[in-house]
Amino acid sequence: xxGVTQTPKFRVLKTGQSMTLLxxxxxxxxxxxxxxxxxxxxLRLIHYSVGEGxxxxxxxxxxxxxxxLKKQNFLLGLESAAPSQTSVYFCASTLTGLAGDYTGELxxxxxxRLTVL
Amino acid sequence: xxEVEQDPGPLSVPEGAIVSLNCTYSNSAFQYFMWxxxxxxxxxxxxxxxxxxxxxxxxxxxxxVDKSSKYISLxxxxxxxxxxxxxxxxxxxxxxxxxxxxxxxxxxSIRP
Numbered sequence: 001x002x003g004v005t006q007t008p009k010f011r012v013l014k015t016g017q018s019m020t021l022l023x024x025x026x027x028x029x030x031x032x033x034x035x036x037x038x039x040x041x042x043l044r045l046i047h048y049s050v051g052e053g054x055x056x057x058x059x060x061x062x063x064x065x066x067x068x069l070k071k072q073n074f075l076l077g078l079e080s081a082a083p084s085q086t087s088v089y090f091c092a093s094t095l096t097g098l099a100g101d102y103t104g105e106l107x108x109x110x111x112x113r114l115t116v117l
Numbered sequence: 118x119x120e121v122e123q124d125p126g127p128l129s130v131p132e133g134a135i136v137s138l139n140c141t142y143s144n145s146a147f148q149y150f151m152w153x154x155x156x157x158x159x160x161x162x163x164x165x166x167x168x169x170x171x172x173x174x175x176x177x178x179x180x181x182v183d184k185s186s187k188y189i190s191l192x193x194x195x196x197x198x199x200x201x202x203x204x205x206x207x208x209x210x211x212x213x214x215x216x217x218x219x220x221x222x223x224x225x226s227i228r229p
Contacts, residue, residue, distance in 0.1 A: 004160075033217075035219075040125055040221060041221060042123070042160070042205060042219045042220055042221030042222050043205065043219040043222075044219075045216060045218075046215070058216070074126075090160055090161075092160075105151075106153075106161070106163070106164065106207075106217060107161040108160030108161050108162070109160055110158075110159060110160050111158070111159070111160055
């Protein structure tokens with residue numbers, strides 16, 4: 001059981017280049033998320049999806065796009081990378097649940113470290 | 118003002134000490150409160166989860182929620198070097214809520 005897998009794990013881009021981060025989960029979770037983590041800023045939500053074919057903006061969506069064409073995959077795209085997008089990106093997924101069995105547990109990948117020069 | 122505030126630390130304590138980690142929040146509608154632990158270069162993992170107010174204990178860890186003060190705490194008893202990590206509080210409105218809001222994390226170091 002792989003859980004949440006992110007690819008690539010490391011990437012260096014030049015300003016203006018584009019790239020896509022792939023997140024795959026094998027737990028049949030409905031909700032998927034992309035966060036970025038910067039020193040002193042904690043985890044900030046970029047975009048999220050509540051099901052196949054749906055996406056929504058989070059706290060810091062500018063400069064990013066996402067797609068959820070398959071339930072198990074959630075893609076994060078940078079169309080024109082900027083140095084401000086240098087960060088560690090985390091994908092996460094979770095089940096929804098009734099109040100009785102909800103645990104609030106997000107399952108995270110190991111992160112993708114992106115540097116934009 | 119951030120919805121969730123957390124002292125970033127770093128916090129360094131000797132092995133065996135009791136550690137207290139805290140978060141404050143501004144949205145009184147939050148009902149689900151969580152603590153995640155993140156080791157260096159890893160993704161966060163759920164450590165404790167609490168619904169509404171009260172205490173929850175799991176081994177050496179105790180989570181407290183005081184909704185009247187909008188304040189949550191995580192206590193670690195008999196701290197171990199393996200507890201050295203960043204601890205993030207998190208919360209959301211209801212069980213089906215799509216957004217989970219995180220604090221900025223407190224970096225904790227336990228000295229042997």
